[in-house]
Amino acid sequence: xxxxxQHTLALEVRxxxxxxxxxxxxxxxxxxxxxxxFLSIFGPNGAGKTTLVKVLTTLLNPSSGSARVLGRxxxxxxxxxxxxxxxxxxxxxxYPDLTAEENLLFFAEMYGVEQPHVRVSELLxxxxxxxxxxxxxxxxxxxxxxxxxxxxALLHRPEVIFLDEPYSGLDPHAMDILDGLIAQIRDSHTFxxxxxxxxxxxxxxxxxxxxxxxxxxxxxxxxxxxxxxFRQTYRSTVGMGVS
Amino acid sequence: MASASGRQLRAMLRKDIVMExxxxxxxxxxxxxxxxxxxxxxxxxxxxxxNFDPRDIAAGLLWLAFIFTSMLGLNRSLVHxxxxxxxxxxxxxxxxxxxxFFAKAGGNLIFLLAVEALTLPxxxxxxxxxxxxxxxxxxxxxxxxxxxxxxxxxxxTLLATMSVNTSGKDFVLxxxxxxxxxxxxxxxxxxxxxxxxxxxxxVSVFWTGMGWVVGYDVIMLLxxxxxxxxxxxx
Numbered sequence: 001x002x003x004x005x006q007h008t009l010a011l012e013v014r015x016x017x018x019x020x021x022x023x024x025x026x027x028x029x030x031x032x033x034x035x036x037x038f039l040s041i042f043g044p045n046g047a048g049k050t051t052l053v054k055v056l057t058t059l060l061n062p063s064s065g066s067a068r069v070l071g072r073x074x075x076x077x078x079x080x081x082x083x084x085x086x087x088x089x090x091x092x093x094x095y096p097d098l099t100a101e102e103n104l105l106f107f108a109e110m111y112g113v114e115q116p117h118v119r120v121s122e123l124l125x126x127x128x129x130x131x132x133x134x135x136x137x138x139x140x141x142x143x144x145x146x147x148x149x150x151x152x153a154l155l156h157r158p159e160v161i162f163l164d165e166p167y168s169g170l171d172p173h174a175m176d177i178l179d180g181l182i183a184q185i186r187d188s189h190t191f192x193x194x195x196x197x198x199x200x201x202x203x204x205x206x207x208x209x210x211x212x213x214x215x216x217x218x219x220x221x222x223x224x225x226x227x228x229x230f231r232q233t234y235r236s237t238v239g240m241g242v243s
Numbered sequence: 244m245a246s247a248s249g250r251q252l253r254a255m256l257r258k259d260i261v262m263e264x265x266x267x268x269x270x271x272x273x274x275x276x277x278x279x280x281x282x283x284x285x286x287x288x289x290x291x292x293x294n295f296d297p298r299d300i301a302a303g304l305l306w307l308a309f310i311f312t313s314m315l316g317l318n319r320s321l322v323h324x325x326x327x328x329x330x331x332x333x334x335x336x337x338x339x340x341x342x343x344f345f346a347k348a349g350g351n352l353i354f355l356l357a358v359e360a361l362t363l364p365x366x367x368x369x370x371x372x373x374x375x376x377x378x379x380x381x382x383x384x385x386x387x388x389x390x391x392x393x394x395x396x397x398x399x400t401l402l403a404t405m406s407v408n409t410s411g412k413d414f415v416l417x418x419x420x421x422x423x424x425x426x427x428x429x430x431x432x433x434x435x436x437x438x439x440x441x442x443x444x445x446v447s448v449f450w451t452g453m454g455w456v457v458g459y460d461v462i463m464l465l466x467x468x469x470x471x472x473x474x475x476x477x
Contacts (some may be wrong), residue, residue: 110254
């Protein structure tokens with residue numbers, strides 16, 4: 001990998017395959033994404049979207065092929081890479097029996113965040129949860145949990161943010177807050193978002209990817225996409241299911 | 244890196260202790276189960292003849308209770324991590340997988356020792372009252388409880404991590420845990436029996452059993468340490 005690539009490519013995926021037994025959840029996926037881009041990933045259930053994000057976030061090892069995020073290999077540079085990425089999932093990834101503040105302070109310690117109390121206060125304010133910081137997160141609504149989950153993912157100032165169906169189950173107010181937070185940091189971060197919402201995904205993205213049966217059906221920059229043709233391609237993949 | 248791992252280990256341990264003190268789920272269920280087991284033992288042995296010396300089987304009864312009690316806690320400790328995807332969040336952070344293993348095993352060890360400390364006086368009151376005890380050798384009991392519990396917590400944490408994603412996790416854990424505990428059980432019962440019987444011979448038996456358990460701990464902890472990354476990533 002050249003020095004130039006290290007600075008310009010957020011994702012570099014080469015012939016990536018991940019199998020679970022005989023079933024290939026990812027089958028020869030290749031793509032490149034520049035730093036600062038917003039990639040929306042679409043596809044039917046079982047298409048391999050979550051598996052792709054899990055491999056890119058070092059939660060799963062590839063069966064073959066390679067994947068680099070910000071020039072770091074997802075297997076050999078995994079520990080270093082984790083300090084540069086954040087994940088906002090439809091699952092809150094928070095401990096229900098810790099308070100909002102305790103949750104964030106715990107993860108701040110895990111990431112070695114400097115001045116953790118200052119950073120935690122800053123983020124709790126940003127997600128409008130500072131007034132609930134001493135409450136156990138098991139008492140939080142879905143929207144509040146998702147806002148706190150965003151704060152957790154941003155604690156260590158990641159450069160690439162992965163979003164796995166982040167709008168799932170959110171009320172309109174929580175969706176607005178999430179939109180606002182994404183807009184605030186949009187220019188300074190790379191985003192990779194899994195979405196079933198075609199309108200939202202296309203509205204936000206600079207690049208769009210359609211996966212089906214673990215393979216790339218379409219991968220194009222936003223400006224090259226014809227919305228009607230894209231929707232048609234997407235619809236044709238729905239129902240294709242798993243390989 | 245070592246200081247980062249130390250900081251992460253302390254953070255995970257503190258988090259587990261805070262959550263347990265708040266919910267008391269593990270301590271309550273394990274403690275209650277252990278005490279109920281003592282009561283069942285007492286009732287079951289109440290009809291034993293006058294020649295029956297409870298010291299002959301005390302060590303076996305005690306470790307049987309600890310083994311089954313520990314299984315109850317081990318599953319719960321990992322279920323906490325699975326709630327709302329917390330294990331995933333932990334795995335996303337820049338922490339070496341063996342650090343997670345040592346933190347989880349450390350937490351399980353603390354809770355297990357707390358339950359043992361609660362159970363032991365009850366056991367003594369119910370079964371060893373009025374029997375001749377060598378207090379010098381009885382003082383060795385905490386040592387074998389600690390060393391035996393290290394092995395139980397270490398192997399148990401590894402197996403609980405393996406089984407937590409399976410549909411019948413309680414069954415899977417029991418099927419794996421009990422056979423793997425067999426060598427430890429042998430050594431621990433031997434050492435505990437020696438400490439309860441006392442005398443020069445009892446103390447000698449104690450150290451033989453103790454050596455066995457220490458050897459088991461070293462081998463199994465090294466194996467667990469080596470395997471944890473693979474198991475978590477599988």
